[in-house]
Amino acid sequence: VSIMSLSNTGRNFTTPVYRDTLQTAVVKNVITVVLCISINYINSALIHTFKKHQVFNMNPRYILYIHLVINDIILLTIFTLIQVLSYIVFTLNVSLCIILLMIAIFANLNNPLTLAVMAVECYIAICFPLRHTQICTVKKTYVVIGLIWVLSTLSILPDLFVALATESMEFFQSRVFCLRENIFRNPYLREKRDISNTVFLVIVWLTLLYTYFRILFAAQAASTDAKKARNTVLLHGFQLLLCMLTYVFHLMIESLTYLFPKGVLAIRFAISIFVQVLPRLISPAVYGLRDKTFRKYLKRHLFCTSVNTHPQKFVRPL
DSSP, X not given: OOEEEEEEOSTTOEEEEEEOOHHHHXXXXXXXXXXXXXXXXXXXXXXXXXXXXXXXXXOHHHHHHHHHHHHHHXXXXXXHHHHHHHHHTSSEEHHHHHHHHHHHHHHHHHHHHHHHHHHHHHHHHHHOTTTHHHHSOHHHHHHHHHHHHHHHHHHHHHHHHHHHHHSOHHHHTSEEOOOHHHHSOOHHHHHHHHHHHHHHHHHHHHHHHHHHHHHHHHHTTOOHHHHHHHHHHHHHHHHHHHHHGGGGHHXXXXXXXXXXXXXXXXXXXXXXXXXXXXXXXXXXXXXXXXXXXXXXXXXXXXXXXXXOOSOOOOOOOO
């Protein structure tokens, strides 16, 4: 039987905290931790492969890809940490929760923006091949990544400032069940979050659609590279769809909980795995498995197998 208790969130605030039985809690946390370790192991191997070979770390496309992988690691680690702590101590100090949530929100906002930039890079490589090396340099790539972090920071910092201005010091010293709506409680922040998410997603979707159709027209000339680039942009679109699930996370939980009120804990866990964990499997597949060059070096680091180290003609991934 599930147990519900009230957690203190300040002098006049309480939040219901639902608790699983010990056996159920252990099963859920084992599943989450095993998935986290497995996916992060693969993603860490991708990062290690990237760092060890100059063919990758001097290529803007791979740099953007690894930035996506790093954000996936951050998101998955923070999600798993919050879930495990919520079962061990049930509630967290508000200040600690704010730190964890803001790191996760940064990474979550970074992903769709990175996908948009990767689509633009594919578009330039196919439609402006002679200018690609001048436009897409390593230095400019890192500048763009810096801009992505700045945009993500500007999107979430107002929430923090509003919370600091409207909440009492007692609130920041209290304990809550670590959810965004339990920390940033001002109703205007939800409207602001919805508007900013919509603006980000509209810009990213327009970018993906524009680059996809431009590459599609280029593919009419039966260019193999153009067709690969078209398929890659399609995969970016699929990744973006998965990213969008985080924006309807609470709506999905509320809808299913309304239909199955007794299954709130199972619903929250299942949707959390589906939205926060499983999408992290996509990034390794896009380049780690599809790209021949990356796959060759990745197999050596994952399975300690030898590869042909003689110089080979580099095949540009798309």
